[in-house]
Amino acid sequence: MTAPVRVLSVGHVTHDVYPEGIVPGGCAYYGARVYEALGAQSSLFTAVGDDFRCQAEIQHLVADCTTSGATTCFRNVYPPNSVRVQRVDAQGPMIAAPGSMSGYDVVHLAPVMNEVNLGDWVQSIETSVCAISVQGWIKKAGAPFRESYPDLEEHGPESARSVVQVPWTPDEADLRRVGIASLGAEDLVGQGDLLERLIRNIPVVACTHGTAGADVYIDGRPRRVGIYPATEVDPTGAGDTFAAGFIYGVSRGDDPVRAACLGAAAAAIVVEGVGGQTIGDIRDGVADRVDAIYRAL
Numbered sequence: 001m002t003a004p005v006r007v008l009s010v011g012h013v014t015h016d017v018y019p020e021g022i023v024p025g026g027c028a029y030y031g032a033r034v035y036e037a038l039g040a041q042s043s044l045f046t047a048v049g050d051d052f053r054c055q056a057e058i059q060h061l062v063a064d065c066t067t068s069g070a071t072t073c074f075r076n077v078y079p080p081n082s083v084r085v086q087r088v089d090a091q092g093p094m095i096a097a098p099g100s101m102s103g104y105d106v107v108h109l110a111p112v113m114n115e116v117n118l119g120d121w122v123q124s125i126e127t128s129v130c131a132i133s134v135q136g137w138i139k140k141a142g143a144p145f146r147e148s149y150p151d152l153e154e155h156g157p158e159s160a161r162s163v164v165q166v167p168w169t170p171d172e173a174d175l176r177r178v179g180i181a182s183l184g185a186e187d188l189v190g191q192g193d194l195l196e197r198l199i200r201n202i203p204v205v206a207c208t209h210g211t212a213g214a215d216v217y218i219d220g221r222p223r224r225v226g227i228y229p230a231t232e233v234d235p236t237g238a239g240d241t242f243a244a245g246f247i248y249g250v251s252r253g254d255d256p257v258r259a260a261c262l263g264a265a266a267a268a269i270v271v272e273g274v275g276g277q278t279i280g281d282i283r284d285g286v287a288d289r290v291d292a293i294y295r296a297l
Contacts, residue, residue: 005251006041006103007031008128009244010121011110011136012092013046013058016236016275017075017156023275024054025074027110027133030240030276031247032061034266035108037282038248043104047095047115068093072112074163076236077154086163087145088113089156097124104128106180106251110240111136113163118170122177131247134183134198135239137168138191167191175201180250182243182263184208204256206246206263208239216260225260226296228289230268237276242267245286258294265289 011028028046035042043063049071058065070090077085091113097120101107108131109116118137122130142148142164146155149162167190181202188195188207198205205217213226245266249259265286272278 004039004041005105005248007035007106007108007248007251008043008045008063008104009035009108009110010045010095010116012072012095012112012115013044013048013054014112015053015071015073017073017089018274022053024057025236025275026072026112027136027240027243029058030237030279031108031110031244032058033276033279034241034244034282035248036061037279038245038266038286040248045095047092049090049092066093066095075154075156077149077152079149079152085149087154087156087160088141088163089160091141097121099124101125102127106131106247108133108244108247110243113139113141119174122174125177129179129251130177131180132178133240133243134168134181135187137170138165138187139163140166165190168194172197172201178202179204180247181205182246184239185210204250206242206260208242214242214260214264216256218256223257225257225264226293227264228268228293230271232271234274235271238267238271241270257297258290261290261293262286264293
């Protein structure tokens, strides 16, 4: 029997605010749960606040958790006739890299808002493949939310800020220590030649395009992969789930194109529920969807 892939997901577990209440979120949370559902030996390296409410959902995954200050807290807001905007109500501290790290096949760096320093972490990862989700390095808290969107009702607390996108210029020496990267086309807005720099330095890169599928770059050569049609209930976590499925597939030895099919199939399952409530369905429901996407290539 082949040993399970050992994956460590690094990043904040967040409070995601819905009208019904708070649920756990963040790229590292979705990643850790998806890796678990796919059969990996999944662990989580995170930081949460003293106010954290979702211990039950993560306690079986945690390898390291710092508790201090406030939990990073987001709400997705949908203005009429416009694109989604994000509100951040609180932001947790940086997640410090250990002096050295081993014992994992893959370390997936999955910040939500710059809480993971890429240079520090790639230095500490010794025998593992480093994978990254780009979106967490291109976001920061901007102006007060009520000033940015005065006509919306979802202003939140006085501390609430709008989430804005900022240029990310990672050191190419750090990128060369990365083996797998995942991002969305929306992450490239205002980023200049970021995609070209990623492709030039990282052997396997996937860039998603929503319902248009994803481009997979293998040593710089692109290949388009489609999607599996889904009845979307909540798009939150779709990109995070794609990334985890893609990274897992590559890490267990799949062809990167088929690995992207796995990411797309897993994402199609997650968007059919609110938050992460359908992640558990990936275990039994993903294989047929992967085959359908792959056959359509």
